[in-house]
Amino acid sequence: SYVLTQPPSVSEAPxxxxxxxxxxxxxxxxxxHWYQQKAGQAPxxxxxYDTNRPSGVPERFSGSxxxxxxxxxxxxxxxGDEADxxxxxxxxxxxxxxxxxxxxxxxx
Amino acid sequence: xxxxxxxxxxxxxxxxxxRLSCAxxxxxxxxxxxxxxxxxxxxxxxxxxxxxNEINGYxxxxxxxxxxxxxxxxxxxKNSLFLQMNSLKIEDTAVYFCAREWDSWGQGxxxxxxx
Numbered sequence: 001s002y003v004l005t006q007p008p009s010v011s012e013a014p015x016x017x018x019x020x021x022x023x024x025x026x027x028x029x030x031x032x033h034w035y036q037q038k039a040g041q042a043p044x045x046x047x048x049y050d051t052n053r054p055s056g057v058p059e060r061f062s063g064s065x066x067x068x069x070x071x072x073x074x075x076x077x078x079x080g081d082e083a084d085x086x087x088x089x090x091x092x093x094x095x096x097x098x099x100x101x102x103x104x105x106x107x108x
Numbered sequence: 109x110x111x112x113x114x115x116x117x118x119x120x121x122x123x124x125x126x127r128l129s130c131a132x133x134x135x136x137x138x139x140x141x142x143x144x145x146x147x148x149x150x151x152x153x154x155x156x157x158x159x160x161n162e163i164n165g166y167x168x169x170x171x172x173x174x175x176x177x178x179x180x181x182x183x184x185x186k187n188s189l190f191l192q193m194n195s196l197k198i199e200d201t202a203v204y205f206c207a208r209e210w211d212s213w214g215q216g217x218x219x220x221x222x223x
Binding site for chain 2: 001033035037041042043044045048054084086088094095096097098099100101102
């Protein structure tokens with residue numbers, strides 16, 4: 001089955017840029033969604049179709065996808081960005097959605 | 109405002125069954141695909157399955173871990189989504205979320221499988 005690998009944790013100081021990677025075999029050929037999940041809450045879609053930012057998501061959030069890595073970038077990180085972040089793709093070969101392993105973002 | 113409210117969670121013994129519901133409001137439920145996602149305590153997100161809309165034949169897809177045990181259905185007349193869970197295992201213990209094409213999620217309902 002298709003596997004998406006994320007770093008367990010990312011830490012950045014306020015105002016800096018946090019970068020979260022999502023590695024998968026030829027992930028650049030798939031559409032990637034990204035979710036933010038704060039403690040005790042439901043996930044929230046922050047990027048869909050690799051680079052699209054849904055309404056209401058700050059412009060500080062951006063996405064890219066190429067080769068074997070998709071990336072979520074959070075510019076000018078704030079304390080309110082502390083959360084777990086998950087990538088997700090549809091694996092057409094197994095006809096299943098797959099979530100990444102998740103990355104905990106800590107704002108120092 | 110889009111609202112999704114799950115219900116039906118609780119404590120069930122291994123081998124037992126449970127039926128979860130997701131009540132939808134604030135949008136045209138019948139137009140949308142719907143998914144179930146679960147999250148075991150302290151763990152990551154796991155997709156459970158999807159049901160498409162009427163135009164797409166109400167077809168379903170399931171994760172390998174639940175295929176043959178779980179069934180997703182919907183009642184468009186009642187704006188409701190369901191997850192019938194049979195032959196439950198301890199490892200099915202999780203918060204179960206319903207989601208509308210990923211852009212809206214409910215708050216989840218906890219299912220605990222334990223003897």
